[in-house]
Amino acid sequence: MSAALDAPERPAVPATFRNVSTARKIKDRAATVLVTLAFLIAVVPLVWLLVSVLIKGFPAIVSADWWTRSLSGVTPDEARGGVYHAIVGTLVQALIAGVIAVPIGILAAVYLVEYGRGRIAKTTSFMVDILSGVPSIVAALFVFALFVSIGGFEQSGFLVGLSLVLLMLPVVIRNTEEMLRLVPDELREASYALGIPKWKTILRIVLPTALSGTVTGVMLAFARVMGETAPVLVLVGYARAINFNPFDGNQASLPLLIYTELSTNPSAAGQLRIWGGALTLILIVMLFQLAASLISRYSAISK
DSSP, rough: HHHHEEEEEGGGOOOSSSOOOHHHHHHHHHHHHHHHHHHHHHHHHHHHHHHHHHHHHHHHSSHHHHHOOOOOTTOOTOOOOOOOHHHHHHHHHHHHHHHHHHHHHHHHIIIIIOOOOOHHHHHHHHHHHHHHHHHHHHHHHIIIIIIIIIIIOOHHHHHHHHHHHHHHHHHHHHHHHHHHHTTHHHHHHHHHHHTTTTHHHHHIIIHHHHHHHHHHHHHHHHHTTTTHHHHHHHOOOOSSSSSOOTTTTOOOHHHHHHHHHHOOSHHHHHHHHHHHHHHHHHHHHHHHHHHHHHHHHSSOOOO
């Protein structure tokens, strides 16, 4: 009677998993150690860099003048003034790039995902891949050759913004493309079943569904181009005063300020501006990434 009751509790087939062998355990632990070491090797330089910039740049950014004044009228060895002029230039040049690159990038991504078929789509995708691998100095030289050498334009912050467009476009296109592909096809099919045309489905359903990820990608693209140095070295001169007009005259930016102080000002004040400018640039990029995370969280469509 007891054996009959215990019979259903026995497994019908032998256990599939057996004890792991000692050799496999050793390999697993060896792989874990190697991956951990690789992670530490990658992280240690980054942490060392951030700590160095924070320690050496913090004395500069705690001053209110750092954020509200330029270096106009300040001699190179004077420990006063600020980088307000460089912050303005950085934001203006990035904004010019964003105004041009974001709509073009989103439209290109919509075309590739929703309409792109055949040779034109393949060519467009191929050109985006090439553009994503173009070094920033090449983009700057292209704009210089086209607008300054051939077109006769003066070097300005606007030309810097145009070169940043070439660097921002592939980031926006690829990110938006990925976000659009994540939108379930069932949403599109349900819309078509209701008789809604394709363009309205894209405008009212697909794009709003992918909005949070798209905005995040755009913000990250802004953060990426603001630190580019090659375009500002080639396409605009440095100014120690504030210049809100990107179409006329020299215009400072944070990367250009750091390079100028590094190459021309060995004094203690110059060193402080170098580290302070680097820390300011990191803080601005972090603010953009934080804003991207918040926008992504609060603009996501609730399930």
